[in-house]
Amino acid sequence: MDNRDLKARLAARFREVNGDHPMTAADDAYVTAWYTGLREVCRAAGRDTGETRRLMLAGRLPLPAYLRSDGTEMVPSDLFALADAAGGVDALHGWFVAHWDDPAAGEEEWAAYLSGQYVCLRTVSPRTVQAKAALVAAITAAPGRPDAGTPAWTRRLHRLVDELDALEPPFTAYDRLRFGGPVSREVCIDAVRARWPRTA
Numbered sequence: 474m475d476n477r478d479l480k481a482r483l484a485a486r487f488r489e490v491n492g493d494h495p496m497t498a499a500d501d502a503y504v505t506a507w508y509t510g511l512r513e514v515c516r517a518a519g520r521d522t523g524e525t526r527r528l529m530l531a532g533r534l535p536l537p538a539y540l541r542s543d544g545t546e547m548v549p550s551d552l553f554a555l556a557d558a559a560g561g562v563d564a565l566h567g568w569f570v571a572h573w574d575d576p577a578a579g580e581e582e583w584a585a586y587l588s589g590q591y592v593c594l595r596t597v598s599p600r601t602v603q604a605k606a607a608l609v610a611a612i613t614a615a616p617g618r619p620d621a622g623t624p625a626w627t628r629r630l631h632r633l634v635d636e637l638d639a640l641e642p643p644f645t646a647y648d649r650l651r652f653g654g655p656v657s658r659e660v661c662i663d664a665v666r667a668r669w670p671r672t673a
Contacts, residue, residue: 479526494650496542503645504539508547536589572599608637612661
């Protein structure tokens with residue numbers, strides 16, 4: 474199978490996972506600012522683009538984060554960083570899952586990683602995935618705490634929100650389409666800051 478066929482198969486797989494949604498000019502601009510074309514990333518890393526597409530289709534590397542409207546597969550510039558840290562693509566799955574005490578939870582996160590949909594993180598790693606999950610859980614639970622609304626509670630809440638803000642990129646309108654609603658930045662950062670303004 475030549476590279477053209479691999480690219481077509483990868484685009485079809487991307488749409489199976491994300492749905493077939495239009496990319497606007499604003500979406501393209503966002504993606505171009507935050508991600509890099511697959512061919513460029515492979516060239517910089519000394520990797521073969523065709524083989525990388527095969528690994529993505531085989532569920533051994535994550536799918537592209539986005540398809541630009543011109544069909545360019547857009548990926549994180551550090552696409553190969555986790556495989557390198559694990560000691561190679563063959564070791565990546567075991568290395569990744571081992572970061573979770575619960576193997577089932579690790580496998581669930583591995584599937585999410587392979588989907589290419591960890592666009593909610595500036596840098597994807599087991600550590601940042603776990604940090605985001607803990608922060609979202611803490612922010613979501615905060616309004617139910619006994620001291621909710623007090624100055625001390627508000628300061629703690631904003632520290633959590635600021636930490637999440639540092640992990641997450643801005644997102645783009647396309648993300649609301651593929652995720653079927655508001656993204657975590659809107660729910661856990663923007664809405665929280667609006668509802669409970671920062672105190673002095």
